Structures are given as structure tokens and as C-alpha cells.
Amino acid sequence: MLWLCLNFPDLPINIFSIDRKTEKPIAIVESSNTIIAVNKTGQSLGIKNGMSLSAAYGLSNLIEVKYRNKHQEAKKLEEIATSLFKYSSQISINFPNSILIEIGASIKLFCDTKHLKDQIKKTIIELGMNAHAAVSPTPLSAVWLASQQIEITVLSISDLPKHLDSLPISTIGSKNTLCIQPDDVGIKTIGELASVSRSAVTQRWGPHVIDQLDRAFGRKPDPCPLFILPRRFNTEISLNLPASSVTELLFGINRIIHSMTNYLQAKQRGVIKFELTITNEENFPHNFNFKLSVPSRDPKHLTNLVQERLNRETIPSRIESIQLKSTQELSITPSNYSLIHQSEHIEPNRGQLIDQLQARLGEKSVYGITVYADHRPEKSWRATIPGGQRFHGPVNHRPSWLLRTPKALPSVSGIPQLHGPLTILNGPERIETGWWDEKDIKRDYFLALTQDHSQVWVYKDIKNQRWFLHGIFS
Amino acid sequence: MRSTLLKSILPSHVWKGAEHNNSNSFGYVPSGFPKIDNKIHGWPLGTLIEIVPHQVGIGEFSILLPALARLSQDLRWILLICPPYIPYAPFLSNMGVDTSKVIVAHAKNMTDAGWCMEQGLRSQTCSAVIGWFPQITEKIIRRLQLTLEEKNILGIFFSKPITRYKNNPTPWRFILRQENHEMLVEISKRRGGGPISPISISNLPRQTCCGCV
Numbered sequence: 001m002l003w004l005c006l007n008f009p010d011l012p013i014n015i016f017s018i019d020r021k022t023e024k025p026i027a028i029v030e031s032s033n034t035i036i037a038v039n040k041t042g043q044s045l046g047i048k049n050g051m052s053l054s055a056a057y058g059l060s061n062l063i064e065v066k067y068r069n070k071h072q073e074a075k076k077l078e079e080i081a082t083s084l085f086k087y088s089s090q091i092s093i094n095f096p097n098s099i100l101i102e103i104g105a106s107i108k109l110f111c112d113t114k115h116l117k118d119q120i121k122k123t124i125i126e127l128g129m130n131a132h133a134a135v136s137p138t139p140l141s142a143v144w145l146a147s148q149q150i151e152i153t154v155l156s157i158s159d160l161p162k163h164l165d166s167l168p169i170s171t172i173g174s175k176n177t178l179c180i181q182p183d184d185v186g187i188k189t190i191g192e193l194a195s196v197s198r199s200a201v202t203q204r205w206g207p208h209v210i211d212q213l214d215r216a217f218g219r220k221p222d223p224c225p226l227f228i229l230p231r232r233f234n235t236e237i238s239l240n241l242p243a244s245s246v247t248e249l250l251f252g253i254n255r256i257i258h259s260m261t262n263y264l265q266a267k268q269r270g271v272i273k274f275e276l277t278i279t280n281e282e283n284f285p286h287n288f289n290f291k292l293s294v295p296s297r298d299p300k301h302l303t304n305l306v307q308e309r310l311n312r313e314t315i316p317s318r319i320e321s322i323q324l325k326s327t328q329e330l331s332i333t334p335s336n337y338s339l340i341h342q343s344e345h346i347e348p349n350r351g352q353l354i355d356q357l358q359a360r361l362g363e364k365s366v367y368g369i370t371v372y373a374d375h376r377p378e379k380s381w382r383a384t385i386p387g388g389q390r391f392h393g394p395v396n397h398r399p400s401w402l403l404r405t406p407k408a409l410p411s412v413s414g415i416p417q418l419h420g421p422l423t424i425l426n427g428p429e430r431i432e433t434g435w436w437d438e439k440d441i442k443r444d445y446f447l448a449l450t451q452d453h454s455q456v457w458v459y460k461d462i463k464n465q466r467w468f469l470h471g472i473f474s
Numbered sequence: 475m476r477s478t479l480l481k482s483i484l485p486s487h488v489w490k491g492a493e494h495n496n497s498n499s500f501g502y503v504p505s506g507f508p509k510i511d512n513k514i515h516g517w518p519l520g521t522l523i524e525i526v527p528h529q530v531g532i533g534e535f536s537i538l539l540p541a542l543a544r545l546s547q548d549l550r551w552i553l554l555i556c557p558p559y560i561p562y563a564p565f566l567s568n569m570g571v572d573t574s575k576v577i578v579a580h581a582k583n584m585t586d587a588g589w590c591m592e593q594g595l596r597s598q599t600c601s602a603v604i605g606w607f608p609q610i611t612e613k614i615i616r617r618l619q620l621t622l623e624e625k626n627i628l629g630i631f632f633s634k635p636i637t638r639y640k641n642n643p644t645p646w647r648f649i650l651r652q653e654n655h656e657m658l659v660e661i662s663k664r665r666g667g668g669p670i671s672p673i674s675i676s677n678l679p680r681q682t683c684c685g686c687v
Contacts (some may be wrong), residue, residue, distance in 0.1 A: 349552065349598070353553075356597075357593060369561060369576055388574055389565070396564070398565040400536055400560040400562055401559035427499075453652040454652070455533070474534055474535035
């Protein structure tokens with residue numbers, strides 16, 4: 001096993017400043033009022049991690065102070081981890097500010113460790129983050145190396161002491177609060193601690209210090225709790241600047257859809273139904289439900305659908321948060337492509353066109369048509385979902401256009417009139433059916449010709465002897 | 475001698491009519507009417523076609539059906555945008571069109587209708603995109619033509635005879651009118667080649683029941 005650890009030193013600050021290019025110095029403080037992260041502008045003013053807040057105010061009074069949001073940090077780590085599933089299925093986010101990835105099983109696929117490491121770092125940069133990556137055979141040693149910003153690749157356990165011995169002793173105790181730190185007794189590095197007898201270390205600092213050393217050096221198994229993807233995607237992001245138009249919203253929507261498609265990619269699924277909720281200042285949520293005809297995880301397509309839909313609706317002003325939920329997912333098996341170009345390739349995209357048109361024109365305005373087994377002309381066709389089954393109708397002479405509601409025609413001495421008297425060419429065809437649903441008809445259909453030689457389909461309702469125009473032979 | 479001289483004088487981007495008399499770059503779909511196919515090979519693909527029927531009910535839609543029946547054998551869609559009435563499925567089916575490939579889209583205004591046609595032409599999942607646009611504007615036509623160019627798609631729009639453009643950008647324009655129980659197909663504009671006398675078509679598929687494809 002080979003573990004790659006990504007350490008995100010700027011995570012506390014990244015979650016606050018990702019949406020905007022800010023020029024103001026921002027400092028993140030923890031409850032004790034010590035600064036734990038500073039942005040670039042702040043660093044250039046001389047503000048450093050570990051400084052007290054009052055000292056920082058001494059350097060600049062423009063400083064914007066934010067309290068550390070651990071919940072958001074964990075969310076962010078989850079989001080990053082989701083997009084890393086293409087490299088490995090074993091990912092752990094149990095260490096602070098770090099993501100551990102088991103890469104040993106993926107090396108062959110990505111040629112070598114260096115290439116894989118570069119690919120992972122590239123993905124991280126695309127997400128707008130920066131990280132220190134260290135590779136090591138044990139998870140804990142990878143975490144230690146990365147947290148000390150040592151970008152190194154250690155491939156065998158026997159090489160570990162060489163690299164770990166020089167690490168400062170503070171690397172270990174991140175989780176445990178010890179009353180007397182080992183450096184109080186003059187032990188500065190891990191190497192020095194390792195050279196002290198085990199019983200002495202255990203006696204003084206309890207069993208877990210030795211336990212940690214054993215895990216790091218690979219003398220003891222170290223199972224990592226793995227990150228498991230949630231059953232459904234459900235993420236909410238808050239906008240730093242309230243948005244009042246679709247264009248302003250688009251940045252956030254783009255981001256949230258990208259994280260959904262990453263999630264779907266990791267799960268090998270496509271979304272077929274999802275729900276977008278935008279909430280404005282007054283905490284009033286607006287829901288938009290989306291339904292696709294084919295499962296998709298194409299961020300461009302999904303963003304397009306959302307954009308078209310929002311353009312059609314009136315959205316509230318000053319939107320502060322966007323929430324995206326996948327309500328139904330289906331697995332997508334990537335299709336095998338043939339060496340020779342075939343038109344079958346278009347199959348997955350066929351549904352995208354329908355979704356796109358429906359997003360803008362409305363779901364009911366885009367439909368397929370099918371023949372339906374009924375003799376009543378108005379019932380022998382149906383609007384369906386595009387691409388349904390094909391049925392064959394009875395072979396009768398039928399017009400190309402049907403009027404949605406038959407148009408009543410005046411008649412002069414028994415001859416129907418449509419821009420002048422109609423000439424009957426063919427007929428009658430008696431259609432008398434439909435007694436079972438109380439919409440029974442009794443009609444005589446005729447093919448008729450208007451004065452200017454248009455062919456129309458008219459009928460005489462036997463019940464009331466009136467004439468109607470029902471179709472046009474276009 | 476003179477033509478070679480001309481060739482050497484004229485810059486390469488000058489459009490030379492005689493050279494364009496040969497077939498359309500993306501081919502044609504047979505119209506199913508020997509009279510049309512003999513003269514212009516069929517309906518040209520990858521270029522916008524305008525059809526101007528002088529009145530409704532003369533077989534202006536039926537004339538496309540043999541071609542649509544052939545195109546519906548493909549996996550791609552046939553997109554009908556803003557048809558004036560319900561495209562009657564039993565009729566399409568009788569004419570050999572696979573109705574499971576047909577999509578009908580209704581748009582509220584010309585902007586949406588033009589967008590819809592553009593999406594259809596762009597998506598590469600349509601074999602034919604046909605629109606009924608009495609209010610089409612020059613700008614939209616130009617846009618559609620640019621989208622359609624060099625694509626293996628039949629792109630047609632129906633307009634009204636009264637529509638007048640300052641400068642009609644459609645490369646192909648067909649005018650349909652009824653005369654003595656026959657439909658006259660007048661090709662008022664086409665890409666390459668000179669004028670063609672109107673083609674009269676008497677046995678429109680509307681008069682047969684089925685099996686004409």
C-alpha cells in the first residue's frame with residue numbers, strides 16, 4: 001500500500017475567499033483569538049500564523065477577522081475528496097486539513113507514481129486549492145510529511161526513519177493534548193523520541209505516543225476509516241455577495257453543478273431528477289425541479305438546463321444560498337466506442353436535445369407523437385415522450401394536419417362552406433364508435449376540395465347534421 | 475482559352491457559377507418524386523431551404539414525406555417546430571415515417587422558435603429540422619444558414635408568400651402553387667446552376683394511401 005497525503009494549509013481561509021478576488025487582508029482566528037490562517041494580502045503585511053489578534057491589529061487595522069468554520073472545512077474536504085475518486089476508491093478525510101489517498105493500486109493505470117501525483121495535484125489546482133503532497137507507505141507518515149510541507153515520495157518502509165527522524169516533535173501531538181510536551185524535556189525531533197526506550201516513553205506520556213510512532217513506522221497495522229460517498233448528492237453553498245439575476249447566480253450554480261457531476265462520476269451514475277433551491281435574504285426558498293429524459297453527468301448540459309429554466313422563471317432578488325439535491329440517480333455505463341464511426345454514438349445525446357428544448361420551451365411544448373389504436377380520429381394519435389415505441393396505424397386515407405378542435409362550417413342547402421362551397425371528392429367514410437367512454441361519435445367523413453383547390457377533411461355529424469372541418473391534406 | 479484566362483485573372487474567392495453547377499457538397503436526400511430528383515437530385519442537405527406555399531392544403535407538407543420517411547430510418551430525430559396544426563401520426567405512419575423519431579416543439583415567439591431550430595441543427599442528433607415560421611426575419615435566416623452549413627441535416631422552413639426580405643439569404647427557395655389539380659414546384663432560387671422551369675407534380679402522395687415509399 002502506498003498513501004498519498006494532501007495537506008491544505010490554506011483550507012480555513014479558502015472556504016471564505018474562494019468566490020471572489022479580494023484585496024482585503026483576511027485572518028482566520030480560533031476561539032483562543034490566535035490567528036491560524038492569513039490570506040496573501042495579510043501575509044504581505046507581515047501577519048503570520050500563530051500571532052495573536054491584537055498583534056495583527058497592530059500591523060493593520062483593515063484586517064477582516066473571521067472565525068474558523070470547521071463544519072465548512074469538513075464539507076470542503078468532502079467535496080475535494082469526491083473529485084479524487086477517479087484516482088482511487090480508498091480515500092480518508094480523517095486527519096485535519098488533509099486528504100489521504102491510497103494510490104498503490106492505481107499506479108499501474110497511471111504509469112508511475114510521479115505521473116499519478118502530478119495528475120492529482122493538477123486536479124487540486126483546478127479546484128482552486130493548493131496542497132502539499134507527500135507519498136509514503138504508511139498513512140500516518142504521509143500525513144506527517146505533508147503537514148510539514150515536505151513534498152517527498154518514500155516508497156519503502158525501510159526508508160522511512162531517514163525522512164521521519166528529522167521531523168519536529170510537534171508533528172505528533174496534533175490530536176493529543178499532553179500536559180508535559182516531549183520538547184519540554186529536550187526531545188526536539190521524532191528521531192530523538194524514537195531513540196528513547198519504549199517503556200520510558202510509555203511511562204511518561206502514555207501508550208499512544210509509542211502507538212503513533214509504531215503506526216507511522218509501519219510496525220503496527222493502521223487501518224484508516226474510509227470516506228464513503230453519501231447516498232444522494234445534497235450540497236448547499238452560500239454566496240458571499242447576494243445575487244439578483246441569473247447571470248450573477250451562474251457562478252455559484254456552475255460550481256455546485258460541477259461538484260454534483262464529480263459526485264456522479266465517482267458513483268458511476270447520472271442524475272435523472274434533481275432539485276435546485278435558491279434562498280433569498282428573507283429565507284424564502286424557491287424550488288425548481290428538473291427531470292431529464294436520459295441520465296446525465298455532463299456539467300455543461302446540466303448548467304445549460306438550469307440556466308434556460310431560470311431565464312424562463314422570475315427569480316427573487318438578493319439570493320444568498322443555492323442548494324442542489326439529486327433526487328433520482330441511475331447508473332450510467334460508459335458505452336464502448338467502435339473503431340469505425342457509427343451513428344449509434346449519438347444515442348446518449350439524443351435525450352439531451354429534448355431536455356434542452358424542454359428547459360426553455362416548457363415540458364409540455366416538446367413531445368413525440370404516436371399512433372393510438374382508436375378509430376376516432378382525434379383519439380388515434382397521442383403526444384408521448386419523444387422516442388417511444390412505434391405503432392402502425394390502420395391504413396386509411398388520413399390528412400397530414402389535424403385540427404385540435406374541429407371547426408364548425410356553415411352550410412348552404414346541405415353543402416358545407418369554406419371560402420365558398422366545398423366539392424366532395426371522396427366519401428363518406430362512416431366512423432361510429434366510442435360508446436364505452438361516453439364520447440361516442442357518429443360521423444361521415446369526406447375528402448373535399450375548396451374553391452382554390454385546397455384539399456380538406458370534413459365531416460358531417462350525424463347526430464346534429466352539422467358540418468365540421470377536421471383536417472387538411474397539406 | 476477564355477475560361478483559363480478568366481481563372482488566372484479572378485481571385486480564388488470569386489464565386490464562379492459554372493463550377494457550382496455540380497452536386498451539393500453534402501449530398502441530397504431523394505425527394506421521392508422522379509421529376510424533382512431528375513432536375514435537382516433531391517432535397518439538398520446542409521443548406522437552408524425555404525418553402526413558400528401559396529395556400530394551405532395543396533400538399534406542401536406531403537411533398538417532403540418520402541424524404542422524411544427515408545430519413546426516419548436513421549437513429550436521429552426529425553424535429554418539427556411550430557407546425558400550424560397537429561401533425562397527424564396515423565398519416566405520418568402510413569407514409570412510412572417512423573413516428574418514434576418525430577419531435578414536435580411549440581415556441582411562443584419567433585426568437586424561441588429560431589433558437590429551437592438552431593439547437594436542432596447544432597445538436598447533431600437530428601436528421602431533419604422543419605419549421606413553420608411565418609414571422610421569420612432575415613437575421614434569423616442568416617443565423618440558421620450559418621449553423622446548418624456543411625452538416626448532414628435537412629433544414630427547411632415554411633414561410634408566407636407575402637414575406638418580403640430586402641435581401642433573402644436562403645440559398646434555396648421553392649414556391650409551391652396549385653394549378654389545374656397539379657402542384658407546381660417553382661425553384662425561384664438555388665445554389666449553383668441557372669433557372670429551372672417549374673416542375674408539375676400530379677401524383678402527390680396524399681392521394682395514395684400507402685406504400686408509396
